[in-house]
Amino acid sequence: MDKRLKNLKNALKNTVLNDLDFTEGMKNNIRNQIMGREKSSDDAILFAVLQLLVQQKTGFELSRLIRARGIERFEQEEGFLYMLLHRLEQKGYIQSSWADEEVKYYQLNSKGRKLLGKGEENEYQGRTVLHELLEGGWG
């Protein structure tokens, strides 16, 4: 039996594995999925931020709550959150206020709530419009 099994490699390659190839098409599928996932995780963060900021929060609270939602990406990229908050503020979706000149609070304003509403609608359609509303990229 051993002797015959020594030939297993050829045997399988000549028969069942004969036309089973790892194709360029498969590679492309994998590439697309990888990129798609990155994008959706960006959206997930943005969405979480908007939802959480219906009530005012500090950046620190926010990052803790986002992490609690299981969005892993945040663990390495704390700075990303502040960049996002800054951008949202610049675009007029959130307002910030200082308490005791030490702690900065963030909260959605009416424009931000509208954006959140649109995001929730589009979530059902599986679209990534939030991203586009921020004109792509994180700048």
Add this chain to the structure above:
Amino acid sequence: MEEKLLEYIMINDREAVIEQLMEVHGQNLLHLVYSYVRNKELAQDLTQEIFVKCYQKLDQYNQKSSLKTWLWRIAINHCKDYLKSWHYRHIVVSEAKAMEGRSQKEAVENQVIQKYEDEQLSYAVMQLPDTYREVIYLYYFEDLSIKEISYLTKNNQNTIKTRLKRAKQLLKESLEAKSHG
């Protein structure tokens, strides 16, 4: 090769790592997956999922094993999870089963003896129960050692040896039954 990959990881270019892994191991991985699921389309789907999974888990790779071993372990787990899934147990008819009729008929018609023997052996191996097929494939097709198989499948070495022995016995019986019947 391996060193280059580590370099890539260090600069955190995960896409590049996956590109390299697909280039070097894609074909073998696909064949490995097929040996578990015995269906070509399914093997293609699962292989794609495995690469995506690796991409997501890449930051957990701790360099204790080679990147290939790490990839193989993820793949084997993924296949086994799939085989345990409700979907598989209820929906999928394996090609191996479908092959049953075909393989015998074609084999009979086949004039080339080597091809006939190849088909017989392949068929017999593919018909083995999962745990036996696994050790046969890893040992004879992948040329892995008992130790490596033990690590990949999370079974101890004696279990692997016993399974190999039993698997060969089963194969022998199945092939002899064929040639007499």
